[in-house]
Amino acid sequence: xxxxxxxxxxxxxxxxxxxxxxxxxxxxxxxxxxxxxxxxxxxxxxxxxxxxxxxxxxxxxxxxxxxxxxxxxxxxxxxxx
Numbered sequence: 001x002x003x004x005x006x007x008x009x010x011x012x013x014x015x016x017x018x019x020x021x022x023x024x025x026x027x028x029x030x031x032x033x034x035x036x037x038x039x040x041x042x043x044x045x046x047x048x049x050x051x052x053x054x055x056x057x058x059x060x061x062x063x064x065x066x067x068x069x070x071x072x073x074x075x076x077x078x079x080x081x
Contacts, residue, residue: 034058
């Protein structure tokens with residue numbers, strides 16, 4: 001059986017992980033890497049204006065991280081317990 005202190009430590013780690021997963025720093029870091037990799041790839045394959053074109057996948061990533069509250073509300077009403 002786990003001690004209360006072990007449970008508190010676990011809960012703290014879970015809260016830290018959740019804070020990291022939803023942090024703007026994490027999103028900005030991933031977006032930056034996405035932009036850099038996309039731009040380099042586009043340069044390699046000869047795309048015109050690769051640094052401008054690299055905003056497309058980066059924007060797609062950022063859009064995918066939005067919480068979309070209206071969709072969440074609909075989903076919870078339809079599929080939530």
